[in-house]
Amino acid sequence: LLGIRSILAVTGDPARIGEQAGATSVYDLNSFTLIKLLADLNAGVNALGTPLGRGAGFTIGCAFNPNSQRMEVQAERLARKVANGARFVQTQPLYDLSR
Numbered sequence: 001l002l003g004i005r006s007i008l009a010v011t012g013d014p015a016r017i018g019e020q021a022g023a024t025s026v027y028d029l030n031s032f033t034l035i036k037l038l039a040d041l042n043a044g045v046n047a048l049g050t051p052l053g054r055g056a057g058f059t060i061g062c063a064f065n066p067n068s069q070r071m072e073v074q075a076e077r078l079a080r081k082v083a084n085g086a087r088f089v090q091t092q093p094l095y096d097l098s099r
Helices: 031-042 071-084
Strands: 006-008 059-064 088-091
Touching (some): 031 071, 059 071
Parallel strands (some): 006 059, 059 088
């Protein structure tokens, strides 16, 4: 409808990091569950499994932190995101070639 085909699904930062007084964080979905919801919409069902008539056709992306000291944790998180339906990955800049 609006031409949005690609979505980068991230949990986001807590509201306290911003400069908006009184803002609160909403964590109804995190990156894993948002990716799963988008994959369900692509399959033509809503979050409860109710058929929608047709799939959404989104290309689902996720974030990956290549600068982590615990790369095995990040790799496991990435594997879960891919298993939930992520099809592309966006990372923070990487300046150390050995990483």
